[in-house]
Amino acid sequence: MKYDYDLAVIGGGAAGLTAAGIGANFGARTIMVESDQLGGDCTWYGCVPSKTLLHAAKIAETMKQAKQFGADIGDASLDFSRVMQHIRNVRQKVYQEADHPDHFREMNIDVEFGKASFVDKHTIEITESESRQTISSRYLIIATGSRARVPSIPGLDNVPYLTNETLFELENQPSSLAIIGGGPIGIEMAQAFQRLGTDVTVIDRLPHILDNDNKELAGMLQDRLQREGVDFKLSASVNEVVQENGQIIIQGEREGKSEQWSADKLLVATGRVPNNEQLNLDAAGIDYTKHGITIDDRCRTSVQHIYAAGDVTGRFQFTHMSEHMAKISATNALLKIPLKIDSRHVPWSTYTAPELAHVGATEKSLIEEGTSYEEYRFPYDKIDRAVTDNETEGLIKLFAKKRTGRILGASIFGVHAAELISEYALAMKNGVTLRKMADTIHPYPSYSLGARRAADQWYVKSQSEWLTKLIQKIFRYRGKLPDLDEDRIM
Numbered sequence: 001m002k003y004d005y006d007l008a009v010i011g012g013g014a015a016g017l018t019a020a021g022i023g024a025n026f027g028a029r030t031i032m033v034e035s036d037q038l039g040g041d042c043t044w045y046g047c048v049p050s051k052t053l054l055h056a057a058k059i060a061e062t063m064k065q066a067k068q069f070g071a072d073i074g075d076a077s078l079d080f081s082r083v084m085q086h087i088r089n090v091r092q093k094v095y096q097e098a099d100h101p102d103h104f105r106e107m108n109i110d111v112e113f114g115k116a117s118f119v120d121k122h123t124i125e126i127t128e129s130e131s132r133q134t135i136s137s138r139y140l141i142i143a144t145g146s147r148a149r150v151p152s153i154p155g156l157d158n159v160p161y162l163t164n165e166t167l168f169e170l171e172n173q174p175s176s177l178a179i180i181g182g183g184p185i186g187i188e189m190a191q192a193f194q195r196l197g198t199d200v201t202v203i204d205r206l207p208h209i210l211d212n213d214n215k216e217l218a219g220m221l222q223d224r225l226q227r228e229g230v231d232f233k234l235s236a237s238v239n240e241v242v243q244e245n246g247q248i249i250i251q252g253e254r255e256g257k258s259e260q261w262s263a264d265k266l267l268v269a270t271g272r273v274p275n276n277e278q279l280n281l282d283a284a285g286i287d288y289t290k291h292g293i294t295i296d297d298r299c300r301t302s303v304q305h306i307y308a309a310g311d312v313t314g315r316f317q318f319t320h321m322s323e324h325m326a327k328i329s330a331t332n333a334l335l336k337i338p339l340k341i342d343s344r345h346v347p348w349s350t351y352t353a354p355e356l357a358h359v360g361a362t363e364k365s366l367i368e369e370g371t372s373y374e375e376y377r378f379p380y381d382k383i384d385r386a387v388t389d390n391e392t393e394g395l396i397k398l399f400a401k402k403r404t405g406r407i408l409g410a411s412i413f414g415v416h417a418a419e420l421i422s423e424y425a426l427a428m429k430n431g432v433t434l435r436k437m438a439d440t441i442h443p444y445p446s447y448s449l450g451a452r453r454a455a456d457q458w459y460v461k462s463q464s465e466w467l468t469k470l471i472q473k474i475f476r477y478r479g480k481l482p483d484l485d486e487d488r489i490m
């Protein structure tokens with residue numbers, strides 16, 4: 001049978017753009033269908049605006065601290081509406097330079113705007129206002145992303161709450177902001193708004209923030225945010241939300257006691273739901289659950305020639321993983337190369353200041369799976385560059401095999417953690433052990449030297465009394481035995 005296209009990609013976010021680009025690059029006749037604007041969540045409502053806002057917030061914080069470096073800039077602060085305009089300009093710039101349809105049309109990709117839904121296993125209908133067209137394709141990749149999950153809290157529908165889609169459209173700075181959800185979105189936005197001068201309260205049902213991260217390090221970040229003024233209401237349930245005299249009133253409960261919190265604005269950041277309802281998946285026989293489209297390790301759905309990548313699968317909801325999964329989907333579909341999702345080396349970072357980053361196995365998963373491992377710790381206050389920069393708050397935690405130094409996972413809280421974590425990702429992926437990292441020359445005084453010194457801790461812990469005594473004996477050394485406390489920091 002002859003199809004209109006070799007590859008049809010539904011959705012033009014991080015996953016869709018990558019998949020379509022790979023398709024065209026392999027010489028496949030490719031179409032990409034997008035219901036809104038190319039770029040998806042990351043460009044418009046996610047990574048780009050949130051990181052630009054965090055950068056502005058960092059400038060505000062630096063201005064506050066400028067006195068200690070001799071600058072007398074008084075009570076200077078940033079103009080909120082200009083910060084928001086700047087965010088929208090950056091977003092446009094990214095869109096124009098990376099996501100604009102012309103770039104993809106130049107690559108010979110047909111870009112169509114409209115909502116796609118399945119007619120059968122090879123055919124989709126594209127609906128835009130009154131117009132409808134159907135196209136057929138040999139292979140399809142679904143990359144329709146996710147949207148904010150709004151919990152069913154009584155009264156929530158009757159108040160003007162914000163989500164990540166509306167937050168960056170604010171014109172005026174709220175004097176106070178309540179955030180339901182202490183995940184990455186809630187925590188990044190809490191620090192950004194607090195630093196810009198809004199009083200922030202974070203409410204979460206769990207007793208801690210950032211549930212996927214290392215508990216100790218997430219606790220350090222929570223302490224830092226508390227010192228900056230963020231108020232945390234943890235282990236809290238939200239029972240009702242109402243609006244009174246322009247204020248949002250949240251009726252909650254903690255430790256069995258009723259509490260009430262109020263704020264100018266409310267941000268709901270309680271996770272994501274997949275965008276799959278409008279796809280008419282049943283018409284193609286594609287399996288899905290409430291978490292997303294079901295896929296195997298090769299990103300294949302229950303239908304052999306249909307793949308899914310990115311947030312819509314409910315797997316790892318990060319831009320880099322959307323791109324990775326798009327690559328796996330397109331390569332499996334078009335080249336029949338059986339690549340699998342690399343779920344053992346997934347890095348992520350929360351872009352607060354300092355950052356919190358992770359790669360590989362978590363301490364929690366190692367304990368739960370009963371894997372034997374050794375922990376290596378290195379504090380930021382022993383990294384000279386952190387000292388010169390007055391950024392000594394932080395800790396590198398490495399999990400590795402004791403004998404070989406094979407790295408199982410790494411968690412970092414500290415400045416540039418998101419950059420440092422890639423060194424561990426590269427090491428893990430390529431079998432570079434802590435010993436090899438420790439033996440690799442790193443420049444002084446860099447933060448990456450901290451990564452090397454954390455790896456040095458493998459040597460420190462591996463050194464034993466008997467070996468030291470043996471060295472003394474062989475070479476007839478007469479000094480005192482050194483302090484061989486395993487937890488010493490060298």
Ligand SMILES: Cc1cc2nc3c(=O)[nH]c(=O)nc-3n(C[C@H](O)[C@H](O)[C@H](O)COP(=O)(O)OP(=O)(O)OC[C@H]3O[C@@H](n4cnc5c(N)ncnc54)[C@H](O)[C@@H]3O)c2cc1C
Pocket residue numbers: 010011012013014015016033034035036037038039040041042043045046047048050051114115116117143144145146164185275278279309310311312316317318319320321322351
């Ligand atoms: C506030 C925030 C901050 C974030 N920060 C980071 C970060 O710092 N780092 C990171 O790695 N990740 C971050 N993320 C997550 C990241 O944005 C997502 O993982 C990523 O955008 C998912 O890409 P995707 O292609 O799967 O989906 P999307 O980017 O959502 O793209 C899906 C596209 O499909 C379109 N679509 C939907 N239905 C249809 C249909 N029926 N027909 C046609 N088109 C359709 C949509 O309009 C959309 O353009 C953040 C998310 C948020 C919300």
Ligand SMILES: NC(=O)c1ccc[n+]([C@@H]2O[C@H](COP(=O)([O-])OP(=O)(O)OC[C@H]3O[C@@H](n4cnc5c(N)ncnc54)[C@H](O)[C@@H]3O)[C@@H](O)[C@H]2O)c1
Pocket residue numbers: 151180181182183184185186188203204205206209210211236237238269270271272316317318348349350351
């Ligand atoms: N830097 C990054 O990479 C980055 C930044 C932002 C978002 N993201 C991605 O976006 C996804 C969504 O982020 P998120 O923060 O919305 O979701 P999340 O699922 O990570 O966290 C949601 C939080 O809300 C809490 N919660 C849920 N319902 C609640 C309720 N009714 N009352 C009180 N608390 C409640 C949960 O306990 C949880 O802590 C993340 O999984 C992440 O992959 C990534």
